[in-house]
Amino acid sequence: MPSTSSTRLAALTVAAVCSAASTIVLTSPAHAAAVRIHDIQGTTRISPYAGKAVTDVAGVVTGVRTYGSSRGFWMQDPSPDADPATSEGVFVFTGSTPKVAVGDAVTVSGTVSEYVPGGTSSGNQSLTEITRPTVTVVSGGNAVPAPVVVDADSVPDAYAPAGDPAANGSVNGLTLRPRTYALDYYESLEGMNVQVADARVVGATDAYAELWVTVKPHEHPTRRGGTLYGSYAWQNTGRLQIQSLGPAAGFPVANVGDTLAGTTTGPLDYNQYGGYTLVAGKLGTLESGGLQRESTRRQHHGELAVATYNVENLDPSDGTFAAHASAIVNNLKSPDIVSLEEIQDNSGATDDGTVDASRTVTELIDAIVAAGGPRYDWRSIDPVDDQDGGEPGGNIRQVFLFNPERVSFTDRPGGDATTAVGVTEEHGRAALTVSPGRIDPASDAWKSSRKPLVGEFVFRGRTVFVIANHFASKGGDQGLTSQYQPPTRSSETQRHLQAAEVNTFVKSILDVQKNADIVALGDFNDFEFSGTAQILEGDGELWSAIKSLPRSERYTYDYQGNSQVLDQILVSPAIRRGCDLDYDSVHINAEFHDQISDHDPQVLRFHP
Known part of the structure; x- marks a missing residue:
């Protein structure tokens, strides 16, 4: 509430120590007295007074932040200049709870600073502030400048x-x-x-x-x-x-x-x-807009349903098993094969050398049965401890769930964390050297990242090769509001290498069997229009099935209000040529405040 002027006539000093945030200090004009806020803000993103002292800057308090590490207040000049490029507002960083109220007319003396949220290495723009302030309250209860x-x-x-x-x-x-x-x-x-x-x-x-x-x-x-x-x-x-x-x-x-x-x-x-x-x-x-979670249709008898679902660091300590099970059974309609991403080991984020995830997977399978679904069987390969990125100690990996009443898994022994899967020919058809196996795990493309899991399945007598992926994250990319335009996407360098590895492996299958049914799916951490997707698709070896949807439905994730694609299901020419390919991005998480994962799952149905 605004304070009366009688309680605010005396000068009020607020001392603050500048935070440890990154600052930009530029060569700037000499010390200036009684400058206006629009003078401080200037006509570029960097104040012409950055790093210099200013005295008796006047304004009306428009907002007070009393929490967090960036406590302070905003003030605005009620008498703007005529230049639309110059802001009339500025943040005053006090470091402690400010002793001002909205509607106070104040003068502030201090140092102009350019604070870079996240540090200069983030590439973010800077925020012009007045730091180490001395604040004088002139009067209270004033009208706040119209928004x-x-x-x-x-x-x-x-x-x-x-x-x-x-x-x-x-x-x-x-x-x-x-x-x-x-x-x-x-x-x-x-x-x-x-x-x-x-x-x-x-x-x-x-x-x-x-x-x-x-x-x-x-x-x-x-x-x-x-x-x-x-x-x-x-x-x-x-x-x-x-x-x-x-x-x-x-x-x-x-x-x-x-x-x-x-x-x-x-x-x-x-x-x-x-x-x-x-x-x-x-x-x-x-x-409320009344948004409801989606459910897909159940696959027909002769259709194979293959799904991908990032379950976001699932481990035995989580309370989301029943919710994930319900999603798989009721929203995805119990697909025949489910590629799970971000399954953690049995001790979760505890970095104790555990790599086995059998307890995590079994708990999910039991929850699926309790939800009315099938008792899935499963295959996976334990990673080398702390070598696949993700939450430290969690040892996330991809896992295949499959319904043994509908599909069988072809086990070929010898696959482990460090053995590369290969392709051989059996009776004129492609076969894996190990199943399950991992694609070229020693390659630098997979450094500190998940290695693709490959499995050989049989549905109604037809072999289907499934490649479960979880590519390197977008961590380190500059944001859309970066000071660098266009922003640099440094993380995609590794994803491009990973996409090339997967595409090369798919080619090795197609070289043996041109009409092989291949599904590459998972959290690719990149868009369907990205360079990563183009490398994956190659010269037609794969095709991203999300492009079969109307454009307004092509998303699996929501980041900063942008609905976008991170998860994809790509298919080989034999599957794409089928007139019955049916793809669905099932929106159950990304758009909701009570999400159990930040990713939406996808389902592909087709006749092998």
Whole structure:
């Protein structure tokens, strides 16, 4: 609540020590007295006063953050200049709980700093702050500057300018063009009071009391209310993260397709986990869009149903076995073969040398039976301890579940963590040298990453080769709101090598048997339009079946409000040529706040 001016007449000093965050310090003008906020913000992303002291900067407090490691307040100049490129708001970093209230008129003296969330190595843009502040409250109960309305008309359709080649592709030094580029527009509002109205939710509420909305409801919409990331040029300019200055317990619990009705208002911040973020002092009212979890159809008698499902670090200590079992039985309709990704060993994240996962898998199989499903059999290969990446100690791996009443597994002994599977010829047809086996586990392509699991199955007398994959993650890639435009996707280098390994192995099968039925599936950690997918598909050796769906249904994951593909099922020409191929991305997790995994499973049905 605003304080009365009688209690705020005396000068109030707030001392703070600058956080250990990365800063940018540039050569800048000499010390300036009584500069305005728009002078500090300037017309580029880096303040012309970075690293310098400023005195008696005036503003009205628009928001106060009393929690976390970045405590402080936002203030805004109620008398803006005429330049749309210069923000009138700024964050004052106090380090401890600020002793100001919304509506206080204050003057601040301190040092201008450019704080880079996540550190300079992240490639993120910086946030202009005043640090080590001395704060004087002049009066209280003042009107807060009216919020800038952020909507479909105000946000440009073009996402970002190309970075300056002389600055390694950084946009930091470029003059902001807020009427041309979305990122420039948001930057021109950094620290200012902004507002969105009747915004559709495109990223469900997460564990950190955050959600994503779009102010452009017609921008690449999915069939179920999300926003599709369908190419590297579809950054989706209308997306905005929403946080709250209030308690997390009161934050809306939203699914994709819900609406924050009415107005949501607060300062525009920038953070490492989502870029530009409206930190709401006032939240709209949540209206449900009624989104329901999907169920696919059951396979016909002569159809083979093959599924992939990332169960997100499943181990015996988890309480999600019944939920995963219900998903497999009721939503996926008990596929004949299920490739599971992220099955952890029996001790979970405890790094005690355990690699066996039999308890984890058995508990899931028992839960499936309890849910009314078949008693699956299973095959896998234990990895070498701590060599396959993922959560330390967890030893995640892929596992095949299969229904022995519908399909049989061809066991060929000799497969282990370090033995490479090969292809041989038996009676004129392709066969594996070991089954289950792993593709070239000694290759540098799989360093600190999961090795593909290969198995030979038989369905109604027809051999089907299945390759279960979990490629290297996107960790280390620059975000869409990076200062470097276009952002660098450094992680894809390893995935390209991995895709080449899988494609080469598929070729070795097709060289022996041109009409072999091959399914390569799993969490490829890359898009259906990516270079990784192109290498996997090669010269037609494989084809990603998700491309058989309408574009608005092509997604398996939701990241920062972008519905996108990470999980895929690719098939060989013999399967693709069949007129009965039926693919389904079954949306049960990614769009929901109460997800049991962050991935949606997929099912492919066909007649081998």
